[in-house]
Amino acid sequence: MKVEQLREKEHIHKKIIEACKQGDNRSRYELYALYSKAMFNISYRMMNNREEAEDMLQEAFTQAFLKLESFRYESNFGAWLKRIVVNTCINAINKKKVELTYCEEIYDYDATEESNDYEPEYTVANITKAMEKLPEGGRMVFSLYLLEGYDHAEISQILGITESTSKSQFMRAKRRIVETLKQTHGDAMDNS
Structure with missing residues (x-):
């Protein structure tokens, strides 16, 4: 496969993304439908709570749509969106001022x-x-x-x-x- 074909394949949703950049709501819904389940799973694993995960998913997609102009196809869209979801979850945890509780070595592994x-x-x-x-x-x-x-x-x-x-x-x-x-x-x- 040629480099151009690989790049096209990497950005299979480029037409949808470009339509979203133009403000097309149907395309936004389509992009949401394509990625929401995978991004919810990430959010749920981070938040460990279904309602909070749903909130973080909505917030992450809102941020993604606001920042969509900055997406330059240098990576695939899923990876770009995943980073937004992870950062959104971490920011929410930090806002709650929850100090991360790291496991203490309470078991002597024998x-x-x-x-x-x-x-x-x-x-x-x-x-x-x-x-x-x-x-x-x-x-x-x-x-x-x-x-x-x-x-x-x-x-x-x-x-x-x-x-x-x-x-x-x-x-x-x-x-x-x-x-x-x-x-x-x-x-x-x-x-x-």
Whole structure:
């Protein structure tokens, strides 16, 4: 494929985006319909609350439509919009003046204690449910790194923490999720 064809393919929604820049409301609705579900999922993982996630989604799309003139097709539209959603969520959390609660190492991980012969079910639904139990800071780092694809350097800039804090929070969150899944699996085994 030629470079021009690749660029065209990258910006498959260019006509819709250009119509939105001209103020076409149908195109705005179409763009919203194309991206709202994926952006809601990001927002929900960040906010951990359906109503707040819906509010953040609306606010992010409002900002995106206001800033649409600045979109220059240097990246794909989804990545550009995702950054707006993530920043909107982080700003909302900061506005609430909620200090991010990072996981404290409350468990001394001892491999000798691990004598379970089963592995928990690592499904999207189970992991998502386990994520809801994480402290806010750990949940955000876990979500940004594993689900949104940011690296630890980017996360440190986004959240205003050190890169090593991002790495350690990710590992602690991951360990917590595994423990939660094992506990949930163990409880399910006890009830059967």
